[in-house]
Amino acid sequence: MVRTSKLGRRRGARTAVALSAPIALLLAAAPVNAAPAPGGQWTVPLSSVDDNDLNVRYAGDALALADPHWKRRPDQPVSEGYLVVGERALGKPANRITAELAADVPAGAAVDVDVRGHLGGEDWTEWTPAAAEPAVLSASVTTVQVRIGLFAQDPAAAPSVSSVRLTADEGPQARAEAAAARTYKVYATREGLVGGTTANGHVIKSRDHFVALPSGRSLAPKNTGNYSVRVCRTDNSRCEYAPVWDVGPWNTKDDYWNPSSQRQMWKDLPQGKPEAQAAYQDGYNGGKDEFGRKPANPAGIDLADGTFWDGLKLTDNSWVNVSYLWTGSGPSGTVKTAGDPMNVRASGSTTAAIKGLAAHNAKVLIECYVEGETVTGTYGTSNIWNRIGTGHYISDTYVYTGSDAPIAPKCA
Structure with a gap:
């Protein structure tokens, strides 16, 4: 087995994301809040608007749409904006998040509060609505992230949010089973x-x-x-x-x-x-x-x-x-190239048939690995190729896994 160290695979700050809203929002790296939420309760810092958020502003006492006329797509019937808040460390594991908000929501407008939980590495639960009823996450977590979405059909009747308070606790948890995607x-x-x-x-x-x-x-x-x-x-x-x-x-x-x-x-x-x-x-x-x-x-x-x-x-x-x-579940990694997608091969060789592409930043499930052609990529030089689907292989040197060693078993 040929392998050199994959410099840069050591994990750095995690990337933050926010809750699930009816369209979506802008995200970028956000720091984990240092202090765990005391007693499982905390208030969302609505004034934390920055360049990573989408079409929202904090007007001194409330979060509102920066431009109530702006629409992401020409045929979109509503204007929208999103605030994605930095990750929040919890004092103890929780799988249920409840949101209480004070907001002005005119007819035809809406406010969404979504949360997601960090599962480890680069894995998260789906964004889950937390306002109408508690958000029940798919697993107990110790770090969560919140996303607030504002929506207006009539620019003259846009919503505003003056306060969002969240409570995290532990509810019944379904048993997690290994599963294919x-x-x-x-x-x-x-x-x-x-x-x-x-x-x-x-x-x-x-x-x-x-x-x-x-x-x-x-x-x-x-x-x-x-x-x-x-x-x-x-x-x-x-x-x-x-x-x-x-x-x-x-x-x-x-x-x-x-x-x-x-x-x-x-x-x-x-x-x-x-x-x-x-x-x-x-x-x-x-x-x-x-x-x-x-x-x-x-x-x-x-x-x-x-x-x-x-x-x-x-x-x-x-x-x-x-x-x-x-x-799905199991070992996973993120494709990291210079920016362009990489070829997915039929076997562990750069001359094998091309079966498609893997985009830069795509997260892939790693079923197993084989030893094949030695390749130099983003993370050094190696002859390890990861099987990411039936008959689909990519060089491990282009996959961020957080480890210099293979994280999946050898293919039979």
Whole structure:
């Protein structure tokens, strides 16, 4: 086995993210609050608005939209803004977070408070709403993050928030079981919108590599891949591993990959079926999305141009197989290149057939490893290749795992 030290793999400050709101928000590295929340209660610092937040301002006594007229997409029926608060250390493990807020919410406006829990490394629970009822996280955690979303249909009737108080405690915990990532066949559309801004604040570039899902629960912070997918042609001839950096298409609270009982909306739909698909094909909800629009297609995922054209080599909107990788368990790592996506190979060699792409910042599940061609990459030189899917291999020198040694077993 050939291997040299992977400088830079030592873990630094974690990247923060905020709660799940009906579209999404901007994120970037945020420090962990030094003092644990006393008694499991704390007040959100609404004045902590900075360049990592999206279209919000603190006006001395309340959080409000900076520009109530601004819309992320031309066809979007509401204006939006987000405050993502730094990570909060808890005094003891908790899996249930309750939010109490003081806010002015006119008719047609909304305020969302979402939280997520840090599972270790770069892993987090999904963003979970905490205002209408307590947010029950998928595991007990000692660090959480909060996201506050503001939404207005009428710029003259925008909401404002003067106080948010959170309480963390321990409730019944379901037993965690090892599982493969959930995979569903859904309709994909090309996002385009080059020069526009995604829900997490990323400015879309030509032939970009990311995806959008119709729920803020899976929105990765800017320049991270906490939530990533594997999206493949239906014959699995081409795939791309890409981060979730935007919210859409059509809906913003449709986490259709979750069990029906856990879905934020549309709980009477079967797991794996997007609401837009049900509305388009079956006339569900009067044939309309959450905003009262009639979907022009059954899309359950948007693909950035590079993912669409280069990763999958699609020429038109199409049905695809999508694996929601954060729903799986096991060893994982984050793809780190100079910025461009890397080739996914059919075996541990740079001459093996190309099976698709893995985007910079995409988080991948590592099934096992093989010894193959020696490669020099972001983290040194090694002959270790990670299998990240059936017949999918990438050099370990481009994967941040927090360890110089393989973190998965050797492939049989």
